Amino acid sequence: MMTKFDYDLFTIGAGSGGVRASRLAASYGARVGVAEEYRVGGTCVIRGCVPKKFLVYASEYGHGFNDARGYGWTAENIRFDWTKLIENKDDEIDRLNGIYIKNLKNAGAEIFQSRAVLKNKHTVHLEAEGRNVTAEKILIATGGAPWTDENVPGHDLGITSNEAFHLDKLPKHVVVAGGGYIAIEFACIFKGLGCDVCLVYRGEDILRYFDTDVSVQVHSELKRQGIRVITQTTFEKIEDLGGDQKRVHLSSGSHIDTGLVFWAVGRKPSTDGLGLDTAGVEVDKKGAIVVDEYSKTSTDNIFAVGDVTDRVNLTPVAIREGAAFAETEFNNNPSKMDYTFIPKAVFSQPPVGSVGYAEHEARAEFKNIDIYKTNFRAMKNMLTGSEERVLMKLVVDGDTDKVLGCHIVGAEAGEMIQCIAIAVKAGLTKVQFDETVALHPTIAEELVTMKEKFVPNF
Numbered sequence: 001m002m003t004k005f006d007y008d009l010f011t012i013g014a015g016s017g018g019v020r021a022s023r024l025a026a027s028y029g030a031r032v033g034v035a036e037e038y039r040v041g042g043t044c045v046i047r048g049c050v051p052k053k054f055l056v057y058a059s060e061y062g063h064g065f066n067d068a069r070g071y072g073w074t075a076e077n078i079r080f081d082w083t084k085l086i087e088n089k090d091d092e093i094d095r096l097n098g099i100y101i102k103n104l105k106n107a108g109a110e111i112f113q114s115r116a117v118l119k120n121k122h123t124v125h126l127e128a129e130g131r132n133v134t135a136e137k138i139l140i141a142t143g144g145a146p147w148t149d150e151n152v153p154g155h156d157l158g159i160t161s162n163e164a165f166h167l168d169k170l171p172k173h174v175v176v177a178g179g180g181y182i183a184i185e186f187a188c189i190f191k192g193l194g195c196d197v198c199l200v201y202r203g204e205d206i207l208r209y210f211d212t213d214v215s216v217q218v219h220s221e222l223k224r225q226g227i228r229v230i231t232q233t234t235f236e237k238i239e240d241l242g243g244d245q246k247r248v249h250l251s252s253g254s255h256i257d258t259g260l261v262f263w264a265v266g267r268k269p270s271t272d273g274l275g276l277d278t279a280g281v282e283v284d285k286k287g288a289i290v291v292d293e294y295s296k297t298s299t300d301n302i303f304a305v306g307d308v309t310d311r312v313n314l315t316p317v318a319i320r321e322g323a324a325f326a327e328t329e330f331n332n333n334p335s336k337m338d339y340t341f342i343p344k345a346v347f348s349q350p351p352v353g354s355v356g357y358a359e360h361e362a363r364a365e366f367k368n369i370d371i372y373k374t375n376f377r378a379m380k381n382m383l384t385g386s387e388e389r390v391l392m393k394l395v396v397d398g399d400t401d402k403v404l405g406c407h408i409v410g411a412e413a414g415e416m417i418q419c420i421a422i423a424v425k426a427g428l429t430k431v432q433f434d435e436t437v438a439l440h441p442t443i444a445e446e447l448v449t450m451k452e453k454f455v456p457n458f
């Protein structure tokens with residue numbers, strides 16, 4: 001079918017959401033153009049989840065050599081080479097970047113290495129090419145970016161996660177600002193690689209969006225491994241001491257000297273300078289694009305998916321939103337993203353896995369809540385001597401017996417929670433959990449052997 005536009009769909013941003021939507025739309029016969037100003041793959045592949053997980057694996061070996069002694073191993077002359085790790089990580093990221101490009105091209109999409117801005121509701125300007133293209137539908141999938149607190153003098157002496165993946169050398173000492181996903185994950189990465197780490201968080205409970213038992217457990221695990229955690233404190237000023245050294249002045253009046261200041265105080269939707277107003281696309285006060293449940297913006301032919309909409313900022317969510325958009329608009333199959341029971345993981349050491357209601361959320365919504373929880377040292381650590389502990393918690397609706405939430409802090413928590421999420425999303429009951437035979441000896445068997453209700457003393 002001929003239209004008066006150059007493309008049926010033009011996508012701005014080739015990250016997880018944009019690529020998924022573009023490939024699917026192209027597979028349904030749409031003529032698709034995609035613009036990306038940095039690298040195809042987006043935050044997740046290029047400077048997020050994937051390279052982060054490589055750093056986590058590298059960091060875990062730091063503890064692993066120590067633990068292996070209890071199992072009879074002696075490892076001598078252990079050295080760690082940051083440059084080697086970064087090179088190997090970059091090779092793999094290059095490979096993945098290539099696959100993303102190939103997949104887009106194979107699907108029939110045309111890729112432009114350019115920043116793209118809206119000129120009006122059907123026109124996109126490609127800056128690198130100095131020309132306009134037109135499209136019947138436009139998808140904005142520009143993601144988000146980390147920010148630093150510009151009110152803090154010397155804030156630009158600190159780095160964000162973007163730079164962390166390309167440091168020339170590993171610092172001896174790191175100060176991290178924040179108490180969310182990125183702060184906790186990188187604090188653990190740096191600690192496992194041998195740095196001294198201090199985490200400065202403005203609130204009381206780190207990971208405050210998670211169940212309180214999770215926050216408390218992660219806090220104590222950070223301290224157990226020697227990460228200094230300072231709460232209810234912010235940065236007042238960062239001072240350059242010359243060489244690689246910086247001095248961080250804290251709101252408490254004290255200061256810390258460090259080789260690296262790491263801002264992990266959240267991410268903001270990337271909407272600046274996109275020309276949204278010229279196309280009538282509304283944003284909220286955080287700058288996130290406002291969309292309906294079909295990811296449609298305030299302009300009827302423009303859509304947005306992923307972190308730029310600040311709904312649930314996770315890769316698999318962006319992918320699903322992108323797929324639902326393509327199904328709806330290019331396959332005549334109206335589809336909405338289902339945001340219930342999305343499993344989450346924080347790749348701290350030990351990691352967190354969580355799905356469904358936290359205890360406080362469940363108590364606010366349901367009349368009778370039963371809690372089952374256990375806290376123990378895993379079998380593996382009986383020989384390593386590590387005091388690392390595992391927390392497992394089930395939040396159950398006392399009226400229907402449905403398991404509403406499951407929260408784990410412990411080795412392989414992310415792997416476990418992906419599987420448990422199937423049961424929780426399916427609405428299985430605590431009795432059905434109990435009817436499942438334990439697999440021994442595993443950590444996960446505790447999920448089906450928690451018999452005693454926890455009795456809170458309030």
Ligand code: NDP
Pocket residue numbers: 149177178179180181182183185201202203207208234264265266267312313314344345346347
């Ligand atoms: P988060 O929202 O998780 O955490 C931001 C942290 O910074 C919070 O502790 C917040 O405090 C604190 N903060 C905010 N503003 C300030 C300020 N002005 N001064 C001091 N502290 C401040 O953001 P992240 O950057 O860690 O991660 C961004 C998002 O990316 C996550 O929410 C998640 O959706 C995604 N992500 C997911 C990962 C995964 O799935 N494993 C890994 C990394 C990121 P407070 O708690 O008081 O608000």
